Amino acid sequence: MFDSEVQRILDFVARGIGVRVVGAPGSGKTAVVNSVIANLEKTGVSVHFISGMRTHRGIPYSAIKGLGLDLRPGRNGVFDLADVFAAQLAKPGKHLMVADDIHLVDNESLAVLEAVRRRSDCPLVATAPETWAFSKGQLAVLNQGREAHMQLDPLHYEQVHMLIAQVLGAPADAEATARILTKSAGNPRLIVRIAETASMSDLLVLRDKQWRMTSHTLWNEHLRGTLEALLAELTAEEFTALHIMAILGTARIDILQKVISAEILENLERRGFLSVMNDHHGGAIAAISPPVIADYFRGAKMLRDRHLLRSKIAGILETAPQVTGENSSTTDCLTQLLAELRLEKGDDDAVTARHIHDHNAARERARFERWEGNKTAANAVALLRTYWGAPVNIQRAVRVCAETTTADADPSDLLFLTITEAMLAIHTGQGPGAAVEILRSLSAAHPEHETEVANAVLFLSASHGRVQPTGGHHPEGSDPQPGMRNLVSGLLELYRLRPEAAVKAVEGDGDEDAFTHLRPFIRGFAMFAAGRVDESLVFALEWRAEARKNLDQFGIVTSSYIAAHGLLYRGNFEEAEYLMSSVFAMGRPGFVVDSLYDAMLRLAGLRHATNVVSPAFSIAAQAREDVHDIGPLPGIGKGAYELIAHSSAQPATFDRKATKLVKRQLKSGYVLEAMMTALLCTCLCPGRPVLELLQKILRECGIAVHDKLLAIAAAVVEGDHQLLGLLLKHYEPDPDTYQIGMLLRGALKRHVIEGDSVAADALAQASSMFAVRFPSANEQLSFNTFRTTPLTEREIEVAVLAGHRSNVEIGEHLGISARTVENHISNALRKTGATSRNSLFMLVGNSLPPR
Structure with missing residues (x-):
């Protein structure tokens, strides 16, 4: 789970720099340090490990004596121990000191460490809680020499998915994963314990190779010890404050301060037990974090205390909603929006998800009670509208409709x-045919709705079957529902890859739209389809920020789908995966946007589908499988993901499957999906059949924004390296810069597989020159070509360094001899078919996690 963090620490230590690893209790600090130790000991580094213990911090010298130093009788003072320890560090070879939980190390051991650090330049790796107020003795040890700082943030959805699969041996479904993330707040220790104890208690059962929930809760008595350990350092006042908050639930800060002192609230927030965020009324609200702590208090048998606390807080809850203003959209703030998104990564997905859950549940409950009291169409619509975005209660929805x-x-x-x-009929498996019959029954009973019904039928047929080959056809007659006809027209034009026509069809503010989020969705995704990626991103990210503030799950899902495409197209994988992770943390949404949710699961699994991670454990496995290979928008159909995840190592086979898929997409009228599939396949493994289809699609749709990419792809496919060099020499950045880098790497790997060493070397040189001209910190998406000829872990490490370091430098970095490095490179060249160190480096450059 912490490969990139471990690698960063190893890089720092190799340069003689110490590292301070901080994070919440259970965040994985010790696991990271243990992995670092294991890696270093393999290379012959002597690691001197000291562990602080809560029960030993009052025992003098307990931590330092754990090293087993060879002391002479009667020489047990601070400087005596420091002399012996310093002598060990002075022995030949590389050394590293590790102090795990340095905040629990006794003062006498700290004094020894301070004395040793003054005499030695040996780096120190230390772990501590992120909010700990260090003592003078602890700071004296930490602040000697150069030190890097590493923060372990809470895990996001995809990491939680992988961790559950590792712990339980199989992945969990989307609902269980989201619930575990929400309850644990992304804390690795809690994730493991919740998953393990839930399976022990039969709250999670294995069905169809996925762990699924059998109840609405995952709390069980086996979790009690874990929570008691987590809360062990709290004072009595802080413990009582958490109990009060468990009774109140999510509450506004000004209300909490009436029953809990501001100092206690500040202490809880500082220690990570309180999460504060702005609510959709513009005020500040707080909740217990991790949320499983609230379950601990609610499940405790402390009835007398609970009665007293309830009496104490009686009458406290009240609300004073405020009206929030709207933010104006701009097209020149992408850098700021991306910076805000990166800052948001440090926040807690689980807290946001829980606020949205609470908001949706309260709204759904109130509207259902209102409908039960008066079963009018207006009350039914108010309730059903929540199910378009928020999780749907099938039984209630069916009952309301009937x-x-x-x-x-x-x-x-x-x-x-x-x-x-x-739409509910489609969601429950009755199929589009049943949905069309329901609509036509309305037209038969109410002829005045014939036009609207015809438009709705057209929309359902196109979204779940095929698009009519010609555009602009709509039933004649007046449309009393403003925007209905235009919305359907705009959506179909988007399916057909006519972005300008789609935008034109949905012009206007759409204040009276029956489907409020469809107009901005069409507008935003049409900008992306037209190649205006940055404009689309600005639009989508601002929409998403507004939807999050309003706790609008429908808006969050639809805007995130657009933004995810834009971020992936730019190569911003970390930002895209976080954004989609924040959507997955909310659980599966309502039946109208659940297809977009599944599409994002497949998009999030694309990077894993191209490398050594088993597709069976990919996050994409949580997407529903009972869907067609093709769909109206990219990712809704499973065909493209299945093609990439289960691709053969043979380029010719990939070409044949990709061509067949794109032609099927075109036959159904889903031109936008076909274009995106052809573009991705061309960049991953450029071949003539798919490129010709891509050229034809873009030419017929009149889209010229990708002309430079097409010209470079044609030169690559035709093997015209002279023309390729000229095109790359005169290339100026455009929206396809990342795709061109992917294309060159994909072509290089294809030539290596096919055994064309001359072309491989030419592509390696072209790719290197392009990377120098347009450096990018983003990982290049490309197929891992080592499924059939796997390199060893050490061979991959050497190959990654072979592009920019000599054998001697690689040997010093890895702690091996230059001759051993040469042997590893020779073996890697033989296994991969690469003809040079540069080709080898380009082949395996993305095989390791990004650093």
Whole structure:
């Protein structure tokens, strides 16, 4: 789980720099340090390990004597121990000191460490809580020599998915993963304990190779010891404060301060037990973090205390909603928005998800009770509208559709109710045919709705089957529902890859749209389809920020889908994966946007699908499998992901499968999906058949923004290296810069597999020159070509360094001889078919996790 963090620490230590690793209790500090120790000991480094213990911090010299120093009788003072320890560090070879939980090391041992650090330049790796107020003795040890700082942030959705799979031996489904993330707040220790104890308690069961929940909760008595250890350092006042917050639930800060002192709240926040964020009314709200602590208090048998606390806080809860203003959108703030997104990565996905869950649950409950009291169409629409974005209660939704009184219903409410019933039929597995029949029954009973029904049928048929080959056809007649006809037209034009026509169809503010989020979705994704990637990103990220503030899950999912495409297209994988992770943390959404949720699961699994990670454990395995290979928008159909995840090492086989898939997408009228599939396949493994289809699609749709990419791809496929050199020499950055780098790397790997050493060397040189002109910190997505001829871990490490270091430098970095480095490189060249060190470096440059 911490490969990149471990590698960073190893790099620092190799340069003689110490590292301070900080994080919350259970964040994985000790696991990271143990992995560092194991890696270093393999290379012959002498590691001197000291561990602080809560029960030993009052025992003099307990930590330092754990080293087993050879002391002379009667020589047990600070400087005596320091002399012996310093002498060990002075022995030939490389040395490293490790102090795990340095905040728990006794003062006498700290004094020895301070004396040793004054005499030795041996680096120190230390771990401590992120919010710890260090004593003077601890700082005296830490602040000697050069030191790097590493923060272990909470895990995000995809990391949680992988950790559960490692712990339980199989992945969990989306609902279970989201629940474990929400309850643990991304804390690795809690994730492991919740998963293990839930499986022990049969709250998680293995069905269809995935762990699934059998109850609405994962709390069980086996978790009690873990929570007691987590809360062990709290004072009595802090413990009581958490109990009060468990009773109150998510509450505003000004309300909490009436029953809990500001000092206690500040202490809890500093220690990570309190999360504070702005709510959708513009105020500050707080909740217990990790949320499983609230379950601990609610499940405790402290009825008398609970009664007293309830009496103490009676009448406290109140609300004072405020109106928030709207933020204006701009097209020149992408850098700022990306910076804000990166800052958001340090926040807690679980807390945001829980606020949205609480908001959705309260709204759904209130609207359902209102409908039960008066089963009018207006009350039914108010309830069903929540299910378009928030998790759907199938039983309630079906009941509302069946029992609602439609007499004297407003035409717009009747239409919305019927369309929702039709979509619900698709969601429950009855199929598009049943949905169309539901809509047509409305048209038969209410002829005045014939036009709207025809548009709705057109939308459902196109989204779940095929798009009509010609655009612009709509039933004649007036449309009393403003924007309905235009929205359908815009969406179909988007499917057909006519972005300008799609944007034109949805012009206007759409204040009276029946489907409020469809107009901005079409507008934002049309900008992306037209190649205006940065504009699309600005639009989507600002929309997402507004939706998060309003706790609008529908808006979060739809805006995140657009933003994820833009970030992936730019190569911003870390930002894209975090953004999608924040969506997955909320759990599966309502039935209208669940297809976008599945699409993002497949998008998030693309990077793993191209490397050594087993696709079976990829996050994409959580997406529903009972869908078609093709779909109206990229990722909704599973075909493209399946093609890449299960691709053969033979380029010709990949070409044949990719060509067949793109042609099927075109036949169904999903031109946008076909273009994106052809573009991705061309960049991953450039071949003539797919490139010709891509050229034809873009030419027929009149899209010229990718002309430079097409010209370079044609030169690569035709083997015209002279023309390729000229095109790359005169190339200026455009939206396809990242794709061109991917294309060159993909071509290089293809030539290596095919055994064309001349072409491979030419592509390696071209790729290196392009990387020098347009350096990027982003990882290049490309197929791992070592599935059939795997390199050893050491061979991959050497190959990664072979592009920019000599054998002697590599040997010093890895702690091996230059002759051993030469042997590793020779073996790697033989296994891969690469003809030079540079080719080898380009081949394996993305085989390790990004550093």
